[in-house]
Amino acid sequence: MKAVVVQQGETEPTVVEIDEPTPDPGEALLRTLRVGIDGTDHEVIEGNHGGFPDGDDYQVLGHEAVAVVADANGTDLNEGQLVVPTVRRPREEGNEYFERGEPDMAPDGQYVERGIVGAHGYMAEYFTSAPRYLVPVPDAFAESGFLVEPISNTEKALEHAHATRSAFEWTPETGLVLGNGPLGLLTLAMLEGGRTDFSRTYCLGRRDRPDPTIDIIERLGATYVDSRETPVSVISEVHEPMDFVYEATGYAKHAFETVHALRSNGVGALLGIPEDWTFEIDGGALHRELVLQNKALFGSVNSNVRHYEAAIDSLSAFPDWLVDDLVTGVHEPAAAPAAFETNDETIKTVVEFDTV
Amino acid sequence: MKAVVVQQGETEPTVVEIDEPTPDPGEALLRTLRVGIDGTDHEVIEGNHGGFPDGDDYQVLGHEAVAVVADANGTDLNEGQLVVPTVRRPREEGNEYFERGEPDMAPDGQYVERGIVGAHGYMAEYFTSAPRYLVPVPDAFAESGFLVEPISNTEKALEHAHATRSAFEWTPETGLVLGNGPLGLLTLAMLEGGRTDFSRTYCLGRRDRPDPTIDIIERLGATYVDSRETPVSVISEVHEPMDFVYEATGYAKHAFETVHALRSNGVGALLGIPEDWTFEIDGGALHRELVLQNKALFGSVNSNVRHYEAAIDSLSAFPDWLVDDLVTGVHEPAAAPAAFETNDETIKTVVEFDTV
Known part of the structure; x- marks a missing residue:
């Protein structure tokens, strides 16, 4: 599958072919719709922030995503359900902050962040995740749902x-x-x-x-x-x-x-x-x-599922024109590097892997 | 009556004779027991903080006091009751912060502070106050009650x-x-x-x-x-x-x-x-x-009645030795200037006008 990555020693994103991930037991397979780009992505590319997943010489970018459940894989998710993934994952199971639903308050060193530090992001055709890190969003969010994270x-x-x-x-x-x-x-x-x-x-x-x-x-x-x-x-x-x-x-x-x-x-x-x-x-x-x-x-850094749920309400209440005016570029995966280029007309750009 | 004041143009406290105050309707007359001295008093004396009451060329010092109701003057206070006065008073009646019991959150310019800025303090044999600015304290606080304010x-x-x-x-x-x-x-x-x-x-x-x-x-x-x-x-x-x-x-x-x-x-x-x-x-x-x-x-600056009430509980819970060890000098009004002098052995000094 296509993935947008930054490779070791490089400071530009590239599109590569990697294996489609296989969900572990307890994880679902997600088909990516859209992934937004923000300042953190630029910092990750420039090597100022974050770090590659252990043992890998590249990192899949992207932490602002909206996706569809492609294979529930025995979890209680519904296939076809639209979801937004959260960003942080515990470095070790049983982390108290994650256990009580406050990963955003976990001290540095206790977490990885998908697409940012120590874990692959969502800028690929598919990704996997445990259901507890996926927040269901309304069907109307197929195009705008990547904004739930910011x-x-x-x-x-x-x-x-x-x-x-x-x-x-x-x-x-x-x-x-x-x-x-x-x-x-x-x-x-x-x-x-x-x-x-x-x-x-x-x-x-x-x-x-x-x-x-x-x-x-x-x-x-x-x-x-x-x-x-x-x-x-x-x-x-x-x-x-x-x-x-x-x-x-x-x-x-x-x-x-x-x-x-x-x-x-x-x-x-x-x-x-x-x-x-x-x-x-x-x-x-x-x-x-x-x-x-x-x-x-x-x-204040990061957010938790409660904040994602509030964000769904906020995004629903936005005036209709806002998302259209904000999203100044929708790019195909093959042209993803162009999504990282900015000029005076650029506000928010996204890479669109698929539509519903 | 004796009062400890700072006079215009001076940077040392002096003891003066001033008229005993007469309570206005709705105010009680208080007999002062002890008044503590803190860093703010030194700043007031040095002219770095605060300002004299309108029209006066001196300011009575002191904002950490414990006193006895001497004349209830028709208020519902009980004569003989021990009280601690709060510090802030509104510049104008009807101030919203004072009305809702949050004088500590009033912006600069909306209040005077007794003994600090624009109003006489408590370092005199008697002072007057409306009951809503007086917090009843236990009888056991005659010596220690001046610590309720800090x-x-x-x-x-x-x-x-x-x-x-x-x-x-x-x-x-x-x-x-x-x-x-x-x-x-x-x-x-x-x-x-x-x-x-x-x-x-x-x-x-x-x-x-x-x-x-x-x-x-x-x-x-x-x-x-x-x-x-x-x-x-x-x-x-x-x-x-x-x-x-x-x-x-x-x-x-x-x-x-x-x-x-x-x-x-x-x-x-x-x-x-x-x-x-x-x-x-x-x-x-x-x-x-x-x-x-x-x-x-x-x-954080100042406090409100709710905080005074919490302070009463805290002071009651202190170990017995603490107040004794903290108070390193108890001075008569006539010797009040000595209470403002500090050396390596000085922790907290008070001027004692009376005892119960």
Whole structure:
């Protein structure tokens, strides 16, 4: 079968022929429909993140997938059922975090991540998985279901944001998303009409008009903030202080500038994964502002089945045009490397292995 | 009556004679027993924090008090009842945060703080207060009740720490207190035998043995960490990673070093109030560590009546020797300035206006 992989020593994806996998007892065989590409895939290809499965000199890419149960193989799945696979798998059976349904909170070293670190991903015609790592999705999700995984990461961040502020009455009105990549735009759509009803939302980017991401931002009812004119550090003065800031840029200074962008009692969620970078901050002012204004900052990575289930609801509630406008490229497996190329018109690209 | 004040243009406390206050309708008259001194008082005296009440050229100091109802003045308080006053008062009636019992979450500008900013404190023979700002305490608290206020600040921080981690199963085992001042030691006592059962606790200071704070740390069953030998940045390697870090030093670098001192899924509470201070950090590594390890950091200031009530329970549960060992100086009002002087033997000092 065709698979899109990165090979040892290379920093470009290639399409290879590998054997179709055989499900172990307790595993099902899944026929892949679509696999989305995100920044993590680029980092995996460039060797900045993750690591190959033990003993292999290549890694099948892809962690944002939607698939169909091809062979239930004795599990209680229904053949033909649409599913979205989760990403993390335990390194050893009996891991307490996985056992209690919180693989997203497992410390580094206790898990592999399919398509990212230590395990093959989903960018192939078929893959296998135990049913507990597959989340059933509606039949209508054959084309859009690959978005459940990225959305689930924001579901987790939103859940943690609310938890962080749950010791007092917190009614957020203003939300700022840092980053106008696919995850930023999906998150913005969630803040605009999601379970948390933000009255006013903002999205930071660094693009000139006309630009398809700015079009989406404005069509969602949010305000576009050009970071070249209005850096994060002045947003609270130029626009207004934010009850919630969601960082999806991986730009390390944003983590610290977020503190000042927040209103009193606000919370910032960090999701980007920057490289080392030493720079100066006014740490005294930041520390003081956190304390005197009861502000909070947390990091969030990955998600669990509960967040996938919430993501299904969020994706179902999105306006019809959103997924169409987000998905700027659908590529055949043979042309998969083209799906990794980006230009000013690229927002989200997918590799489509099959349709229902 | 005698009052301990800081006067305009001065940076030392003085004892003055001022008129005994007359309670307004709806207010009671309180006879002060003891008032504790903390770092904030020193900042107020030095002019670094707070501000004088409108129209006055002096401020009565003190925000950690225990008092007796001297004249109920038609309120439903009982004369002779022991009470601890809260610190914040609304600038205007009808403030939403005060109305719902969360003055601690009110944004800057919406409150004054008695003894700190814009309102006279409790370091006088008498003061007045509306009953809703007075928390009844047991009769046994005549000597120790002034500790309810500082303890309540930690109750709030602990409540927020648990809230921050409430979206998943969090069972903290290791706790680190940064700072061996009175607030640090009280917090350490709360982690050692409080509602959160920390198995192993640590307290950071920079004192040579023999030292009375190190004695208290070890008598509480905690490990003393000398920051000159083991900076915060290496504690997780030299000792172990911490599920919870409580910063009570006001040393801005600690806010950032705390991130690395935390275990995966851990949370750091910041309570110190540093001045501006620009320095270098590896912001990329900090940001990445927050994200990939699901770490959180929050600031916490002040407390509300619920936290005072929890503090009463905590203070009641302390070992008998603790308050005796903490209080290293009890001073008469006439000698109050001496209570503000510190040396290596000083931990917590109080001004005693009266006894029951």
